[in-house]
Amino acid sequence: MPLPSFNEMLEKSFSLTEDKPSVLFGNGFSQALCPNIFNYRSLFEDADFGTRGTTIKMLFDKLETYDFEEVMGTLKNAEVICNSYGIESEKTDMISKDQDTLKNSLIKVISSKHPEKSSSIEAEEYKCAKKFISQFEKIFTLNYDLLLYWIINKNEIQPEGFITNDGFWSDKFLYPNKQKLFFLHGGIHIYNDGGSVRKHTFKGDRDISIIEQVEKSLGEGKFPLFVSEPTHKKKLERIRHNHYLNNCYDALGNINGTLFIHGHSIAENDKHIFDKIIDSEVDRVFISIYGVENSKDNTSIIERAKRFIVQKDPVPNSV
Numbered sequence: 001m002p003l004p005s006f007n008e009m010l011e012k013s014f015s016l017t018e019d020k021p022s023v024l025f026g027n028g029f030s031q032a033l034c035p036n037i038f039n040y041r042s043l044f045e046d047a048d049f050g051t052r053g054t055t056i057k058m059l060f061d062k063l064e065t066y067d068f069e070e071v072m073g074t075l076k077n078a079e080v081i082c083n084s085y086g087i088e089s090e091k092t093d094m095i096s097k098d099q100d101t102l103k104n105s106l107i108k109v110i111s112s113k114h115p116e117k118s119s120s121i122e123a124e125e126y127k128c129a130k131k132f133i134s135q136f137e138k139i140f141t142l143n144y145d146l147l148l149y150w151i152i153n154k155n156e157i158q159p160e161g162f163i164t165n166d167g168f169w170s171d172k173f174l175y176p177n178k179q180k181l182f183f184l185h186g187g188i189h190i191y192n193d194g195g196s197v198r199k200h201t202f203k204g205d206r207d208i209s210i211i212e213q214v215e216k217s218l219g220e221g222k223f224p225l226f227v228s229e230p231t232h233k234k235k236l237e238r239i240r241h242n243h244y245l246n247n248c249y250d251a252l253g254n255i256n257g258t259l260f261i262h263g264h265s266i267a268e269n270d271k272h273i274f275d276k277i278i279d280s281e282v283d284r285v286f287i288s289i290y291g292v293e294n295s296k297d298n299t300s301i302i303e304r305a306k307r308f309i310v311q312k313d314p315v316p317n318s319v
Helices: 008-016 029-034 040-046 050-063 068-084 089-113 122-132 149-152 208-220 232-240 243-252 268-279 296-312
Strands: 024-025 137-142 180-182 190-195 196-199 255-260 281-289 314-318
Touching: 008 255, 008 281, 024 029, 029 149, 040 068, 040 089, 050 068, 050 089, 068 089, 068 268, 089 208, 122 149, 137 243, 180 243, 232 243, 232 268, 243 268, 268 296, 281 296
Parallel strands: 024 137, 024 255, 137 180, 255 281, 281 314
Antiparallel strands: 190 196
16 A cells, blocks of 8 residues: 655644644755755765775775765764773874864865855746745745755745744844744854854845855854764754754644654664654654655665654654
């Protein structure tokens, strides 16, 4: 029996309640809009690992992956093992520094490959994406890019009248109680400014794009607010030490009703997200899969969903 479609599950959601469901986006959402930019292989091929390039690229090859976080997780495990066995500190320090190199290179390559301006995306693509997200009450994303931010700010694109609040007033994070768009792991446009959290906004009067501002900040050694730690425990630790991230994370635990998870592999390094969903008042979770239902990847996603979100009766659906 084939899996139900997204539209079938959305109709089922509204048959249970009149309230709009919430949605959690993974990298698949961004890949759907820009498949040649935000896939892991493309990011890996364009990343600059500096003087550690040969060694770090060998790690990706040995692990047979293009996933930066998977490699960082392996390095973190190696660091723990080396410390436990008393391996010389020079080697352990090198492993630790390589983790930082990976994280910083990921930030830089996403910024450099990102479309510079919102006009890089076709109006019809914005229309489809905006229609899709307008079906949800609260929108959570684990992506760092600007695509979702651009979509919600395209006021001239149908459906008109759809407005969602990211908690910022101009460039300052001031209204968490009104927030309905949550960058759970930060984003390239969000940054710390002393004791406050701000975001880059398009400076139309000077025609300076957000990406140009991010690149300028990177040149000054100022990095965006990113959560790309290798394990779910380290990610949660990072989240708890930032006001904006902590607010977004707690908001995920305060939702109820129905939640759709779209474009996410249900990887273990995001277990802190699934734990928060389990602790929430959500009573049903629909998880999208892409492509052939019984493929190796999709079978693994379904198994992980049963393991991490089984308490919420996860229901896979095709897209």
